Amino acid sequence: MPRRKKADTRGVDGAWERSPPAPHRRRLRVYALDPATALEIDREPLHAVVLEVPWESATGGRGSLSPGPVGEMVEVVDVDPASGRFYPPIDLDHPHLLAQDGAAPSTGDPHFHQQMVYAVAMRTIGVFEQALGRRALWADHVTVDAEGRTRRFFVRRLRIYPHAFRAPNAYYSPSKVALLFGYFPAGEEAEGPGVAPGGMVYTCLSYDIVAHETTHALLDGLHPRYSEPSNPDMLAFHEGFADAVAIFQHFTHREVLEHVIERSGGQLDQENDLALLAVEMGRALGHGEALRTALQPSRGRRRRLDDVEEAHDRGAILVAALFDAFLAIYRQRTDDLLRIAGVGRTGSSGELHRDLVRRLADEAQKAAGHLLRMAIRALDYCPPVDLDFGDYLRALITADRDLVPIDERNYRLALIEAFRGRGILARGVRNLSEEALVWRAPRTDLDPARTARIFDALESAKVKTSVEELAALWTLTNDRATIWKAARALRAKLHGVLTRLPAGWAREELHLVLDEVEQRGIHTDERGRPSTEVHSARVARRRGPGDQSTVDLVVEITQRRRGYDDPARQRAVDREADAAAGEGVPRADFLVRSGCTLLIDLVRREVRYAIRSRFPIDDDRCLATPRATRGAELERDLRADARAAPFAGRFAPIDELGSGEPFALLHASTRISEAYAGTDSEADSEADSEATPRVPRRAEDPR
Amino acid sequence: MSATMTPPAAGVKVRAYRHGFGDCFLLAFPTADPDVAWYLMIDCGLFWQYKRSDGAGIREQLAAVAADLRDATGGDIDALVITHEHYDHLGGFHHEESLRILHDEIHFRELWLPWTEDPGDDLAEELREEADLELRLLRRELLAVARRMGVRSLGVEDAEAGEQPEALAGLSFADELLGFSRSTSDALAAVREMFEARTDEAGDEVVPRRPTRYFDPGDLHLPMGPDGPRIWVLGPPRSRQALRSNERSGEHFESGADHPLRALDQAPAERRLAALHTALEGREDAGRSDAARAFERGVGLELGELGEEAAPSPELEFFRRHYGLGADDGNDGSDGGMVDGGGGAAAGGPGEVDDQDVEVADDAAWRRIDRVWLGELDELALQYDNYVNNTSMVLAIAPGDSDKVLLFVGDAQAGNWLSWCDEVVRCDDGAGGSVSSHELLQRAVLYKVGHHGSHNATLRKGVELMTSPELVAVIPTDEEWAWHKRSSGDGGWRMPFLPIYRALLERCRGRVLQTDSGLPTDKPRMTPRDSDGKEPFSDEEFAESETLIAQHAGEIAELAARLRSEELFFELTIDP
CATH class of the missing domain: 1.10.390 (Neutral Protease; domain 2)
Known part of the structure; x- marks a missing residue:
């Protein structure tokens, strides 16, 4: 179908004075639960419902929408390698679809599948944005070039593949920033209304599965480190x-x-x-x-x-x-x-x-x-x-x-x-x-003068202005790239301020280590201090005194350390104080992170909460839980390999494999994703240094 | 030194070839005539892409083994056992050089195969059809994926064994499987052909047809009558379920301390595989209607036709813009695939763009999913491969004058092992009574370790039953080659698997022989951190093995004293 130009809302002769205002919502039909329940007579109300999603359109509105659907937040690309097909995109702006709440529910029409994943994903995103009072951002795409430098890229849209593979599974892939939905013919064990052996089941037509996977993507965008199995x-x-x-x-x-x-x-x-x-x-x-x-x-x-x-x-x-x-x-x-x-x-x-x-x-x-x-x-x-x-x-x-x-x-x-x-x-x-x-809030009573200086520094760095700008952008703009850039600039600004906090106080109250450390396992900057990542800076609204809505600055700061499965090895690496300078630190078995989230009220000049991880990074106790959890994961990894015999270890996670994805709906083999062990985590960790983008850094680990 | 392998006056002599990552064994039994030996040969192969560290290819290696087999036996071998249909067990019958020697210069009197190879066996026939179907489906699906990835054909179809196939090299196990499965079935056909009658040019029969025997679990075979060697057959089990089971919770040797997660239910994986199977079968059964396609025929466009040459259309334009043309090179996006934010659809005005400002391109190759299906196929291929290992014939062999047993398990995996070490196989003891598989294991003085010592081809329970104080284990492997073997982009193979090696050291009191490095005292420590594969073994685990080796220095020295070490083989005599 030809792609239409911007719809002309005026008469042929251009005589109409004004075009009608853009609607707020687009109405789209979806299965209330899934196609099987839609086949049950006594569950008639469960068959199909109309979802209202924000109006995005080529004719204007909150953002643009083109066939796919490809909107501001998501893009549906219906490529089906397992069946060797590409299903052309649905055009939701087609008048025939606009007039009847989109395509009618159907298992046999890929256009409806595309519409349903779009609608449910948008609805789920809407729930998030409403609750948080700001636009959602997806996880960054992080690359490491040959010289070991990392770069972050803005991912505008979550990619959705409604028919990605032929297996009973679905997952959010952090490495592709994409949702992959499988389809499969039901097996002999299929039992219950609406399903029959051999009948095709599409995971992209399950409301729950689409909402579930979209939530993984949203959560990963907010908390990228939550995909690291540092505890059970x-x-x-x-x-x-x-x-x-x-x-x-x-x-x-x-x-x-x-x-x-x-x-x-x-x-x-x-x-x-x-x-x-x-x-x-x-x-x-x-x-x-x-x-x-x-x-x-x-x-x-x-x-x-x-x-x-x-x-x-x-x-x-x-x-x-x-x-x-x-x-x-x-x-x-x-x-x-x-x-x-x-x-x-x-x-x-x-x-x-x-x-x-x-x-x-x-x-x-x-x-x-x-x-x-x-x-x-x-x-x-x-x-x-x-x-x-x-x-x-x-x-x-x-x-x-x-x-x-x-x-x-x-x-x-x-x-x-x-x-x-x-x-x-x-x-x-x-x-x-x-x-x-x-x-609880960090104690400031011991040294009020020094902690007051934090706010002086924040003020002189004009953090407050940035936060206000960001808060405004977050509600006003449709171009999330602008928000992304503003947040990045704020992160860099905060990094400069927060790494100069009084060190004793920061360690005690925030579990942040700002002094030089001896343990070689800890990632440090060129001056031997733990490198610090401001990995998120955002605004959170709340009901302030007198019922007014106010804005808090939310800052997340992390530090990291190389962990080794073998405690003796850990001791050896950490305590080799006299190791020759420049000598590489051995590759880590896993990474340990610690840090804190601060909620800061810039108006009243107080840190309202310091939400810390258990131990500061230089406290050896921070290694125990990640190590034990990893041990348990490795155990399962090994068992997964056992299935992947004859040649043990050969099929340890292929990134593209559903089984290697951390967020598979069903875990085929409960392996640790590559992202948490060995090379990738090291590469990933280097990405942390991005927090100070303007300061050229010496390549840290010449391994 | 005479080239001939003379049998001992009593007991049996075992020759374990050291040609690389594959199995070949020759056993010499004494007969009533001191000048005549009774020879039993078990397997002759190498892994199809094996290359020795000195560069010797598998052709030369296998030819050397074949020549030695000829010289050792005077070209007359009483029985040939092929444990199962894998290249590392019968590749010798595939390459021209070795096959010529085996075919023309050695006279084999009998061929012994497991029941799964019996053309007259209904269950075997059923299983073979199932397996053939799987292979055909795999080939077809893989071809389709390869085409979409811009690979014209599967390199493995034409690749010679010993070479790296070109197409999906290192990407897909399914691809590799197809490659060696074809060569392997050719090899088995060549073996069978050897036993057919041979005629001269005039059409006169010069060599008569020789018998092929098929064995069931529980069989006792007395090739030389009541006074000669006794050969008990323990596997493969006559059960589809057992043959398809390659793992069972808690039965394997595992690394590290006990973890509570050990007993995890693995059912989802099995179910997933079953569903995948159904999906593929559905496609086959429905023939041209393609029942397992996502939609009816005719819905959507053929993916393979959306190339550079396709006629312009809005659909192609969308595909090009939002997915991208060309092969998914598997790159994770570390280089390229980006455009400046200014080029993006909705970035800020031209003046706002700075050089750090980048947005992911709509058609970035790292977001494509062409290979996802490949991963699913690989799981099926692995399942198939494990199944073939499970069809291994398992033999317990006792010399005529002794109750000691030599245990050859092929590459049996969990389902096979459990059928005789968890359950009991009862056999005739040749003296009017019966003997159980457990008793035979208790009498084992030599254990040919399954599957090069891999982690799921030696079961804990089985080893626990091998209680003889004389036990010696022989592992046919090339540990270093396996360590560096890459298949799907991940680390090498651990063969032998350290926890198994350690358990064998303990059970055998240090007498564990590896065909590559020999005695434990000569075994190099494959330090995991030198390799880029990840490795769950701790230094403690290595240290434990080393402690055991030190503890049993005496026993190891005693073994060394009675071991004949040649470049091409180890030879050991089992006294009655």
Whole structure:
């Protein structure tokens, strides 16, 4: 189909005075869950829903949209190497599609597949942007040239391949900054409504799977170091968080929600469609009703965090905790309604009144929406590296308190109780009260004069102006490259200020080491001080005093160190004080990072929170958990290789292989991605030095 | 020194060839006539791309082995065993130079093969058809991928063994598999042909047809009658499931301390493979209708036709702009693939662009996915390869005058091992009673280590059953070559696998013989950090092996004293 020029909204003779304003939203039809559930007669409301996504168009609006769809945030490229086909792109601006909410749901029409991945990805991005109050950025593309210099590149759009390979899997590939969806004919074990052996299953038509993978991409854009398995919760967090975002989106589909409430008599804590994830895929693989469920388990004893080890399983505990909190909040919000209607908690007799269903759905939708936004906002309150679920609970509580100082509806209590119930504990916290869980500010009382100087320095570097500019850009502009550049400039500025903090105070309160160190394993600059990366600088809005919205500067600072599997080797490398200068440090087995996230109120001149990793980089205790976690991963790596016999080791991760991707929907072989071990992590680590782009640096490790 | 390999007066003599990364063994048993030996030959091959560090190619190596086999036996070998259909076990029957000697200058009296090669066996026939289908599908899919990557044909189709195929060299195991599987089936055909009747020009039969025997697990064969050697057959198991199982949790030797993750459920991987299988089969069964395509025939454009020569169209324009033409060179984008931000669709005005300002190009090659499917094919290829290893014939051989057993396992993997070391295979003991596979293992004094010592071809349970204080292990390998072997861009092979080597040292009291370096005291330490592959073995693990070697210096010296070391082989006599 020919690509149309900018649509002419004026009459033939140009006589129309004004064109109609651009709409805010584009309406697109998608499967509410997936094609299998759309085939069930008694789940009629689940068949298809209309999603409203931001209006991007060649005719103007928030950004441009061309066939693909290729918009400002995502680009759908439908290349299918396994079948040897290329499916031409859909043109969503075609009048015929505009007039009927896009292409009709169909498994046999690639145009609909393209439309659905676009719509669901955009919707998920929208949820993020709304919660964070700023535009989302994807992970940078980082390269290392022959001389070992690293460069970062701005990736404007997330690439989406709806038919990337022929296997029951899907993943976000950090190396391609792309979502890859597989398709496969269901096997003999396929069982359940809507699936049959041999029937084709498309992972790109599962709302949940698309939302899940898009969330991986968004999270990676915000926290690139969260793909490093430095503790058992790290990859699990990625998985659980992505599942939670997918599941809480179910509640935005009004028809589905009312249907479920009607069928369950208002109870959401029994197995229901809202709590199931990837129904069709689960059935096609013979898993039962769904691939995963937020109700863990549906029967029997509650699963707790220490019962499980694999990343998806641990992630499921996080989802379960968030869902438990949701259920508690929902119950609290609906008790009165049910009492008024004379419906008991243990189940109603007969059908609920239509009005009651609507009111219950209102409450469920609100509660789910609130919880989802809390979950996303908490990401700004997490440590830059090495997060665990306990940290995340603290981030949830702190972030929510910043937005809603008085917790009238007891959301925070519900979260604390739900996490406790799943065995998720926050370390180093005296008790589980809200006060104890809120992150603390660094102490400044010991040397107020010196810490005050931080703010003088920030002021003289005109950081405040930059932050304000960035905050404005983040809400106003459509050109995210401008935001990216502004954020980079701010990072460089902050690097200059933050590395000159009083060293004793920084180590004690921020776990940042700014003095010279002796351990050779620590990556240092030319003066022997740990090299420091300001790896993120962004703005976070919150409700300030007097209910005014104010802006905090969020800065993430990290340092890194070479880790060795063998503690003796570690000691040898670290303590070889008299090693000849210039002699290379042996290749690391893994990298350890530590650092902190600072939330800074530039107006009131205070560091509101210092969210630190466990230990400073020069404290040898920082090595233990990454080493043990890596040991466990290697163990699995080896087992994966065992499958890849006859020649052990030969098939250790090929980057393109789904099994080598850290974010595969199903882990074929639970290998460590190349990104975490050996060459790549070293290369990757060199990218850190990018924080001071203008200062030419001596090549650090002449290996 | 006479070239002939004379049998001992009692017991058996074993010659283990040291030609490289492959198996070849010759056993000499005494007969009633002191001047006549009874020779058994097991396998003759080399890995198809093997090259010795001194540059000797596999042709010369195999020819030298063939010549020695001829000279050692006077050109008369009583039985030839081919354990399984892999090039490193029968490549000698493929190359012209070695085949000429084996074919023309040695008279083989019998051929012994596992039941899986029996044309009259229904299950074997079924399994072969399945395997053939897999190979055909792999070839077709791989060809399609190769074409899209700008490779015109699969180099392996024509590549000679010993050469590096050109096309997808080093990229794909599936490609490699196709290469050697063809040469391997040619080799097996050549072996079978040797046993057919031979006629002279006049059409008169000069050499009669000689028998091929197929063995089932549980068989006892007495080639010289009740007083000669006894040969028990333990594998391959008659079970598709077992043959397809190449790994089982907790059965293998593993590195490092116990980790709680050991018992992880690997089911998703198996299911994934099964689904992939279904996908490929679907395509085959449906013939031209291509049931496993994403969509009906006719939907979309042929990817292979979207090249530079294609006629201009909006579709081609989109493809060129957002995906890019040309081969995906597999580059991760470290160089090129970028344009200045000013050139990007929506970057700021021309004046704002500075030289650090870059945005990823829409058609960057590193974002393409042409190779993703290759990875999936590789998994299938590996599964196939493991299956072939599992069809290895496993023999427990006892000389006529002794109860000691020599265990030859081919390259059996988990499914095969478990069928006789976890379960029990009962055999006739040749004296009216019966003997179990476990008892035979307990009597083993020589263990031919499976699959060059790889980590999943020697099971923990099996080794635990080998309790004889005399046990000697022989590992046919070239550790250094394997270490540097690259296949899909990642580190070399660990053969022998250190935890297995260590377990064998312990079990054999130091008497572990490697065909490349020989005795443990001469074994070089393959230091992992010198290689660019990652390596899960710690210094402690290496140190443990070294401690064991030091502890058993006496036993190793004793072995050295009774070992005949030649450049081409080691020879060991097993006394009754």
